[in-house]
Amino acid sequence: MQFIKIVLVGIGQIFLQKNGLSGLIICIAMFFSHWALGIGCLLGAIIGTLTAIKLNYPKEEIQQGLYGFNASLAFMCTMFTFGLKGVSLPVFLLGVISAVVATLVMREFTKRNWVAYTFPFVFTCWIFCWGISQIGLFGLWQTTPELVDHTATLESIKQPFYAWAEVNFGGSLITGILLFIAIAISSPNVAIWGMSATIISPTLAGFLFDIEPNQLANGIYSFSAILLACAFSGNRFRDLVYVIFGITLAICIQFGVEKTGLAPYTIGFIVTAWLILWIKGKVDHSKVSSEKLSNLFNP
Template sequence: MEKINLYLKTVLTSIGQIMLQENPWTGLLFLIGIFYGSPIMGIAAILSASVGLITAQLLKYDKTEIEQGLYGFSATLVGVALTFFFKPEFIIWITIIIGSALAAIVQNVFIRRKIPAFTLPFILVTWVCLYVFHNLDVIGAPVTPAESLVGENGLATVARGFGEVIFQGSIIAGILFILAVFINSPIAALYAIAAGVISAYLSYQFAEPDADIHMGLFSFNAVLCAITFSGFRVRDGIYVLFSIILSTLIDVYMLKMGCSVLTFPFVAASWITLLVKKFLPAEYR
């Protein structure tokens, strides 16, 4: 029974780490939000998080790191992403298992070298899968009903920005995600809400399509940046603002180029922000 409880806690913590929250209750709310949007994605999230965990255990990675969920969050995103982009056919489930294991292995490579990879393992694995399956052209995208965005307001846009971090377009899922972050880190949730507003405003200045903005497509990377650099010092707010603006600009550019953005703008903006901090005097870091 103790092993089962530890397994469940680690899987939920892994899911919570998608937004850098080491909290199983946060992960549980994320999982509820995913299931609300798509039961198939929910199943994929549990499967991929489990594969990441089992892979780390079989390869004898650090026990503490495993329990912190560091080998499950990129794996979870791989599973959800593949069921978002493709119909859940047999080959996709096999790919989810392989891709989740690979994400955990790549994560370990970065951890051992003390490089903050964030969600880069998920990005790399998913980009490869997208390239392969789109070129094979044997698996179509799932049919998802179009959602009306008429009368959308700023709060709905912010909620969708949270939801899109884990490929969820519903306002309900977004609200659950906001609450999930808030119960673990209120300051991170508040900064992330501000990030949703700022990124949407910046996107309007670049005349991006209203529907894309309201769906949170220009906000979810900014939300992750805000959570990453949130803190109680004034300088934390400056780093949050800098990373938000940077991630949104990268997001806009990549979408204009027709790229599969995923969370790359978040990773790139975070690396640049960390690099800037590194070269600043200690009292300004």
């Protein structure tokens, strides 16, 4: 039972939530997009957790689910890239390998006390998903379907939930709704910040770049924004500044990476989050506060 709880907490950590119930709902949600994504979500977290246990990683870190979420994302990415039209043995084995490698990379960060976020997943999938799909290694070619047209008025209203689903490669409205509920159960505040990010991000992306409207409607430029909101939500004005700045920068990074032909995954979120952490360290150290700033202009 304890192992199952750890696995579910690991799934919850995809959205930076240490909550097993959230993890359970997230896993269930993925089946509404595709059964392969649901299986990948669960198996990835199981494999990552087992790998950490067998390699004697710190028990406290394992219990926090730190070795489940990147492995879960890596397995889901493998299914999304190669398995949506049928999961063959090579695809399944590649998913297992990706989950293990993502866990090993994660450990390189944790033992140095570095914040990894979803970098282990991105690094792993650049090699085992994007890289393999480019050359057709093992006879594997990308089977990801074309984006569904969500630009109709009624469909575009649902955009925020498609954005939530996209965090985990999903494309179902129900998936998005359940993911939002999963985070709201863990932290209503974070869920509200995340929902706000799904509105701000496509607006900024459409303003900054000539992005195809259906990409925006499908939430392609919103999933990193949701993760940034989950990471830096708070009750201070500076938290809002961090998130708005982060969303803007993440959009620019994602757009730039896409232009190279490389799959961006969540690299926009990762690089931006690392930068914000550095800025926060400087600002907090200098003890700058909105209260002090307000006092300069008030009697």
